[in-house]
Amino acid sequence: MSHHTYQVKKKQFGVSRIVETDIPEADQLQEGEVLFSIERFSFTSNNITYAAVGYQVRYWEFFPVDDEWGVIPVWAFAKVEASASEHIRVGDVYYGYFPMSSHFISKVGTIKPHGFSEGHEHRQTLSPIYNFYTLTGNDPSIPRGNTDIQLVFRPLLTTSFLLDHFLSDHQYFDAQQIILTSASSKTAIALATFLKHRKTQEGISVRILGLTSQKNEAFVKRLGIYDEVLTYDEISSVPMQASTIVDFAGNAHLLNQVGDHLGTQLRKLSQVGMVQWQEKPEELKIEGEFFFAPAYIQMKFKEWTMEHYSQLLHSAWNVFLEQSEDWFDLQHIRGKEDIHSFYPKMLNGLAQPKDAYILSF
Numbered sequence: 001m002s003h004h005t006y007q008v009k010k011k012q013f014g015v016s017r018i019v020e021t022d023i024p025e026a027d028q029l030q031e032g033e034v035l036f037s038i039e040r041f042s043f044t045s046n047n048i049t050y051a052a053v054g055y056q057v058r059y060w061e062f063f064p065v066d067d068e069w070g071v072i073p074v075w076a077f078a079k080v081e082a083s084a085s086e087h088i089r090v091g092d093v094y095y096g097y098f099p100m101s102s103h104f105i106s107k108v109g110t111i112k113p114h115g116f117s118e119g120h121e122h123r124q125t126l127s128p129i130y131n132f133y134t135l136t137g138n139d140p141s142i143p144r145g146n147t148d149i150q151l152v153f154r155p156l157l158t159t160s161f162l163l164d165h166f167l168s169d170h171q172y173f174d175a176q177q178i179i180l181t182s183a184s185s186k187t188a189i190a191l192a193t194f195l196k197h198r199k200t201q202e203g204i205s206v207r208i209l210g211l212t213s214q215k216n217e218a219f220v221k222r223l224g225i226y227d228e229v230l231t232y233d234e235i236s237s238v239p240m241q242a243s244t245i246v247d248f249a250g251n252a253h254l255l256n257q258v259g260d261h262l263g264t265q266l267r268k269l270s271q272v273g274m275v276q277w278q279e280k281p282e283e284l285k286i287e288g289e290f291f292f293a294p295a296y297i298q299m300k301f302k303e304w305t306m307e308h309y310s311q312l313l314h315s316a317w318n319v320f321l322e323q324s325e326d327w328f329d330l331q332h333i334r335g336k337e338d339i340h341s342f343y344p345k346m347l348n349g350l351a352q353p354k355d356a357y358i359l360s361f
C-alpha cells in the first residue's frame with residue numbers, strides 16, 4: 001500500500017518534500033500494532049511552532065526520520081484500517097497526535113476507558129498528553145457536534161482553557177489589564193473569550209488588550225472580545241496600568257518595547273507561543289515564564305479528577321462555541337500538491353486569521 005509523508009528539513013523547515021513509501025499490509029502487522037489511515041488533520045501556526053522549537057521541546061522525536069529530515073506533528077482524526085491488537089477495532093476513529101502523513105502505524109500501550117496510550121519505546125519519555133489516542137464519540141470533555149471545529153480548536157482551546165485557570169488561580173498576578181500579543185491567533189482569541197466570560201460571570205475588573213499587526217487589526221476589532229485593540233506600532237498607547245502579558249508572538253524585540261513602556265507596571269510575562277519565529281533574535285530584557293500546556297495539565301491533575309476536568313473543559317467548549325459562530329471559516333486542503341502549496345502560506349504568516357485549515361492527503 002502506498003503512503004505519503006510530508007517531511008521538512010529540521011534546521012531549515014521552509015524546505016519540504018513529500019515522500020512516498022510502502023506501508024505494511026494488514027497481515028504484516030506485528031502483535032499490538034494498529035494501522036491508521038489519517039483522515040484529516042488541522043494545521044495552524046501551532047504546528048509551525050512545533051518545528052521552530054522542534055529540538056528544544058523534542059517535537060522531532062515523535063515521528064523520527066533521520067538527522068536532516070523530520071515530520072511536523074499534527075492533531076488528527078484517524079481510522080483504524082487494520083489491527084493486530086485485540087483491544088482496537090477496525091473502523092473506529094481516534095483523535096490524537098499523528099505525523100503529517102497519510103498513514104501511521106501505532107503500537108498499542110496502556111488501554112484506558114476513552115482510548116489508549118502509544119507504546120513505542122521512543123515515545124515513552126515524551127509528554128504523556130501527546131501519547132494518548134482518544135476514541136472519538138467517547139470523550140466526555142467535548143460537546144458533540146461539528147468534528148472539524150473540534151479538530152482545529154481542540155489543542156488551542158484546551159491551552160486557552162488552562163491559561164484562563166492559570167491566570168485566575170493567580171488573581172491575574174494583580175494586574176488590571178491582560179495584554180495578549182498576536183491577538184488574532186486562535187489560541188489568543190479563545191483565551192480572550194474565556195477571560196471575557198469570567199468578567200461577566202464573576203465581575204472581575206481586568207481589561208483585555210489585544211496587540212496585533214496592522215493587517216489583522218480590523219479582524220481583531222470586529223471580534224468584539226477585546227476591550228481594546230492596538231497594533232504593534234502603537235505600544236506607546238498601551239495604558240499605564242498594572243499588566244500581565246500573555247505572549248503568543250514570541251518576539252523579544254516587541255516584548256522589550258512593551259516592557260520598557262510599562263516599566264514597574266509589568267507584573268508578569270507568560271510566554272506561550274512564538275508565531276513570529278522569523279523575527280531577528282534579541283535578548284529578552286524582561287523576566288518571563290514559559291507556559292507549556294502539557295506540563296500544566298499534568299500539574300492540575302494533582303488537583304482535578306479526570307471527571308472534574310472533563311466537566312470544566314466541556315463547559316469551556318460551550319462558552320467558546322456560543323461566542324464563535326461566525327468569526328471563522330473552515331477551509332479544506334486536499335491532496336499532496338495542495339498541501340505542498342499551502343505549507344509556505346502558514347509558515348510565512350500569510351494565512352487569514354479567520355481561516356481554520358483542515359488538511360488531508
Ligand SMILES: NC(=O)c1ccc[n+]([C@@H]2O[C@H](COP(=O)([O-])OP(=O)(O)OC[C@H]3O[C@@H](n4cnc5c(N)ncnc54)[C@H](OP(=O)(O)O)[C@@H]3O)[C@@H](O)[C@H]2O)c1
Pocket residue numbers: 044045046047049050155156159181182183184185186187188211212213216248249271272273274275276277278291292293294346347348349350352353
Ligand atoms: N505553550 C503551549 O502549550 C501552547 C499551546 C497551544 C498553542 N501555543 C502557541 O500559540 C501560538 C498561536 O498558535 P495558533 O495555532 O493559535 O496560531 P494561529 O491561529 O495560526 O495564529 C495566526 C496569527 O499568528 C500571527 N502569525 C502567524 N504566523 C506568523 C508569521 N510567520 N509571522 C508573523 N506573525 C504570524 C498573526 O497574528 P498577529 O497579526 O495578530 O500577530 C496570525 O494572524 C503558537 O505559537 C502556538 O505554538 C502554545
